[in-house]
Amino acid sequence: MRRAGWRQLTNIWRRQTVSKWLKCQRIGLILLLAGCISLAYGVHRDEHETVGKKSNMICLECIGIG
Amino acid sequence: MNVMQKLKRNLRLIVQIGFTALTNGYVLGFAKGKIYQGESKKICVPGLNCYSCPGAIGSCPIGSLQAVIGSKNYKFSFYVIGFLMIVGATLGRFVCGWLCPFGLVQDLLYKIPFVKKIKKVPFDRQLRYLKYVIFIVFVVGMPLLLTGYAGYGNPWFCKLICPSGTLFGGIPLVSTNPGLQKTIGFLFGWKVMILVLVVVSSILIYRPFCKYLCPLGAVYGLFNKFSLYRYEIDREKCNQCGLCAKKCDMGIKVYEQPNSAECIRCGKCIGSCPKSAIKRI
Numbered sequence: 001m002r003r004a005g006w007r008q009l010t011n012i013w014r015r016q017t018v019s020k021w022l023k024c025q026r027i028g029l030i031l032l033l034a035g036c037i038s039l040a041y042g043v044h045r046d047e048h049e050t051v052g053k054k055s056n057m058i059c060l061e062c063i064g065i066g
Numbered sequence: 067m068n069v070m071q072k073l074k075r076n077l078r079l080i081v082q083i084g085f086t087a088l089t090n091g092y093v094l095g096f097a098k099g100k101i102y103q104g105e106s107k108k109i110c111v112p113g114l115n116c117y118s119c120p121g122a123i124g125s126c127p128i129g130s131l132q133a134v135i136g137s138k139n140y141k142f143s144f145y146v147i148g149f150l151m152i153v154g155a156t157l158g159r160f161v162c163g164w165l166c167p168f169g170l171v172q173d174l175l176y177k178i179p180f181v182k183k184i185k186k187v188p189f190d191r192q193l194r195y196l197k198y199v200i201f202i203v204f205v206v207g208m209p210l211l212l213t214g215y216a217g218y219g220n221p222w223f224c225k226l227i228c229p230s231g232t233l234f235g236g237i238p239l240v241s242t243n244p245g246l247q248k249t250i251g252f253l254f255g256w257k258v259m260i261l262v263l264v265v266v267s268s269i270l271i272y273r274p275f276c277k278y279l280c281p282l283g284a285v286y287g288l289f290n291k292f293s294l295y296r297y298e299i300d301r302e303k304c305n306q307c308g309l310c311a312k313k314c315d316m317g318i319k320v321y322e323q324p325n326s327a328e329c330i331r332c333g334k335c336i337g338s339c340p341k342s343a344i345k346r347i
Contacts, residue, residue, distance in 0.1 A: 024347065025294055027292040028155050028156075028289075028292045028293055028294045029155075029294070031151055031154070031155035031289065031292060032151070032152060032155040032156060032294070034148075034151060035147075035148045035149070035150070035151025035152035035154075035155055036148065036152060037148070038144045038145075038147055038148030038151060039144070039145055039148030039149055039151075039152060040148070041144045041148070042143060042144035042145025042146070042147075042148055043145060045140065045144065045145070047134050047140060047143055047144065047145035047146070048108040048109070048145055049108065050133060050134050050137050050139070050140065051107070051108055051110070051125050051130040051133060051134065051145065051146070052105070052107050052108035052125075054117075054125075054129070054130070054133035055107040055108075055117035055118075055122075055125040055129070055130070055133075056101075056103040056104075056107050058101055058118050058235075058239065058246075059116075059117065059118040059129065059221070059224065059231075059235070060249075061220055061221050061224050061225040062116055062117070062118045062129060062221065062224040062225070062228065062231040062235055062236075063116075063118050063231055063232065063235040063236035063239055063240070063246075063254075063257075064225075064231070064232055064236045064250070064253050064254040064256070064257035064258070065236075065240075065246065065249050065250060065251075065253065065254060066225070066253075
C-alpha cells in the first residue's frame with residue numbers, strides 16, 4: 001500500500017517535471033526536430049557526398065591559393 | 067588549490083584543447099603535408115574547423131554550406147542547414163565558447179600579458195552586425211549568384227576572408243608541400259594579412275573575429291534564445307549589481323539579456339554572481 005502511494009507520487013512528480021521541461025523548451029525542441037528532418041532530407045538528396053567530395057581534396061580557395 | 071579545483075577552474079580550456087585535438091586528430095597529415103581523406107569528412111563538425119587543415123577529420127559547416135550552395139546540382143543545402151539547426155537548437159553559441167578551434171586560438175592570444183587590453187571598441191554595436199552581413203553576402207549570396215561557365219560558385223568567404231583556413235590549412239600545407247609553395251600569389255598574401263590583423267587584434271581585444279566577423283557565430287547566435295542549453299536569471303535573487311556584466315568579456319549586460327546572441331556561454335558570469343542568480347537550464 002505504502003509502496004503504491006510512493007510510486008504514484010513519483011509518477012506525478014516526474015510527469016510535472018517533464019511537462020514543465022517540455023513547455024520551457026518547446027521552441028528549441030521544434031527547431032531540433034526541424035533540423036533533424038532537414039538533415040535527413042539533405043542526406044536523401046546526397047548532399048553529404050558533395051561535402052565529402054569537396055573536403056577530400058585540398059580546397060585551394062580555403063588556403064588562399066585558388 | 068587541489069587538482070580537482072584546478073581542473074574545474076580550467077575546465078573550458080581543457081574541453082577546448084581536447085575537442086580541437088579530437089577533430090584534428092590526423093597527426094600524420096601535418097608531417098606529410100597532405101589532408102585526411104576519409105568517410106568522416108562527409109560529416110560536419112560544430113566549430114569553424116577548415117577541412118583543408120591537414121589534421122581535420124570532419125568538415126567545416128561554413129565551407130560545406132558554400133560547397134553545396136555553389137555546386138551545380140543544389141542551390142540550397144538541407145544537409146548543412148539541418149546540421150546547423152540541430153547544433154544551434156541544442157547548444158547555441160556554447161560551440162563558440164567551448165568547441166571552436168579558432169575560438170581557442172583567440173582565447174590563448176588574449177591571455178598574452180603585458181599588453182593593455184581594449185575593453186571598449188569604437189562603433190562596437192554597429193560592428194557586431196557585420197558578421198550577419200558577411201553570412202548573407204559571402205557565405206550565401208556570392209556562392210549562389212556568382213557562378214562560372216560550368217555552373218559552380220566559389221566559396222567566397224573561405225577565399226577572401228576566413229583566417230581559420232589560412233592558419234589551420236594554408237600555412238601548414240604550404241610550409242610542408244613544395245608543390246603548393248610554387249603556386250602562392252597575391253591571394254595568399256591577402257589572406258595572411260587578414261590573419262595577422264586578426265591575431266594582433268586578438269591580443270588587444272577579446273575574440274574580435276567572433277564578435278565582428280564569424281558567420282558561424284552569427285548563425286548559432288540566432289538560436290541562443292531558444293536553445294536547450296541556455297541561461298536564466300532568478301529575478302528574486304538578482305539585485306542588478308552589474309558584476310556579471312563587468313566580468314563578461316563579450317560585453318553583455320547578462321542581468322538584462324542572459325541569452326543575448328553575443329553570449330558564448332563561457333560561464334564567467336555564473337561564477338561572478340554573489341547571489342547565484344544566473345542558472346543554466
